[in-house]
Amino acid sequence: MKIAVDAMGGDYAPEEVVKGVVIAAKEYDVGIILVGPQARVAEELAKYDCSGVAIEIVDTDEYLVEGEHPAYALRQKRKASILVATKLVKEGKADAVVGAGPTGGVVGSALQVLGTVEGISRPVVGGAFLGFAPKTVMMDLGGNVDCRPDQLLDFAIVGTVYAQKMLNIQNPTVALLSVGAEEGKGNEIVKASYSLLQKSGLNFIGNVEGYDIPTGRANVVICDGFVGNILVKFCESLGETICRWFEDKVKEKLPESDVKEIVDGLLLATNLVSASGGGPLWAVDGVACVAHGRSRFNEIAGVIGQAKLAVKLDLVGSLKAELVAARSKLNMPLSES
């Protein structure tokens, strides 16, 4: 398996990217194609022992930088490293692409070169959300802010495949996030989505409330990216706030190592989305993974590992099959969505 990596993506490129690539090549036993300026990338690579690993360089001088408008930059820089790397997937020379940002550049390249799977118009962002509910994934977490009911259905399908493949849950329960458990409770979008989900053939259990997220009541929790993004960021901030409060309360009462263990555990549990380092862009017709812009070598390596898993589990193929099945149950042809 070969994974194309944008050597110039992220805040610490190319140094941390190259370091992460060397580690990932060994740990995950994958071939890597590093895309970026030949001399600069080779200089970084020379710092490491690369015996026994297959790392090639594809040369390009152009790359995106943070702060550019991604769509505009991709039009100007036709040889941008992320674009070249993504094309390697399209041409069958790589099995997946990994980029550490700008996120808009990774998403834009994926959309432009690979497109989305039939029936879904935009990539979906989601995943496990809270360490206390490891068997719950939330979709969408910020990629799609205003949503139509058929998009919420798409999120439910994507989430079901995620839970099946990544969390090994055979028949994941799916729920709409709302303000009350009863059908008819919710905003207009939720109410309109309810019957679509009922007829979808998914394991739909109705609405859940905010209270039910930490308790893990459903495996797949569906919301628009506006609500999802606010919840994720609120959760991170609340976790950090509680940690500071807690440190202050116990600093004279517990040994430092105990405090650290509790604080680290709580931060990880409430920052799961950040801690994952990134992951696949769902609904792209090919495996494209984003790592956070601030990724260091270990996050880069982790996301390369996720890319390998996505290829191995055939996430894209599974998603296509689920989409066809759900849409045919609804008598809603893919082309109409």
Added chain:
Amino acid sequence: MKIAVDAMGGDYAPEEVVKGVVIAAKEYDVGIILVGPQARVAEELAKYDCSGVAIEIVDTDEYLVEGEHPAYALRQKRKASILVATKLVKEGKADAVVGAGPTGGVVGSALQVLGTVEGISRPVVGGAFLGFAPKTVMMDLGGNVDCRPDQLLDFAIVGTVYAQKMLNIQNPTVALLSVGAEEGKGNEIVKASYSLLQKSGLNFIGNVEGYDIPTGRANVVICDGFVGNILVKFCESLGETICRWFEDKVKEKLPESDVKEIVDGLLLATNLVSASGGGPLWAVDGVACVAHGRSRFNEIAGVIGQAKLAVKLDLVGSLKAELVAARSKLNMPLSES
């Protein structure tokens, strides 16, 4: 000052209501009119020493019960205790009304008898949200699920009056809850509300993100009741989950009293909305306060205290003045909203 109290409201009526009323009459030095079945209420009152307090009973045999459709029940039971109690305010015989549910009955009676202040069509639910950010109020917390931009403006006005009067903040900062700080980030409603708020004359500081709620970045955080309700319930549940996790981590390491202090503190901070016992229904043209259905005597007494404060601070008058000022700056007559 006289406060009318529905003796039959809530899960523990009339026992806990009457007990709370006796305490509140003494503690807050207010007269009370208890509305309910004369004999039953008098029997409860007889259990307490009522010397030096002014508690009268207004007799009615009808009252609402949990599970009825409130609008329907209010049409059938024209002498329902909550309706009679609310009418005492309208007739000038009481200064405020307090009811412990069903919530729909308290809201319905307030709307039917007192109406809303000119320019706001529905009551607004909101208040201080998180113990870690005591100078931040959120509006709306569940009363209004689908909102128009002019409703978000109403919430901002109500929140400003709340922060001024209840939290003693002279010029409260107001922010829209969104997915990014920059103007133009957000869903359609947020984007459409941005310019309205900019021109409102309120101390509008732009968007805040979920991350900024626990850090107290704005005094008034505006969102629709869908997002607000989900956040409040998520926060309560996450607080409880963290407490259980924490107890497990430290039970062999800290004395029980220390664990209890930390757990109680964290539960209070993350359950502030529940802990408040209830509060005024904002935008009603008169002081009407809801206590939670599960209120015990101390919560009932607390909400009577809040009702007294609302009358004393003339919250309704302040709100009307702020509404006129903000709408005239926007050149948006009250009657159009």
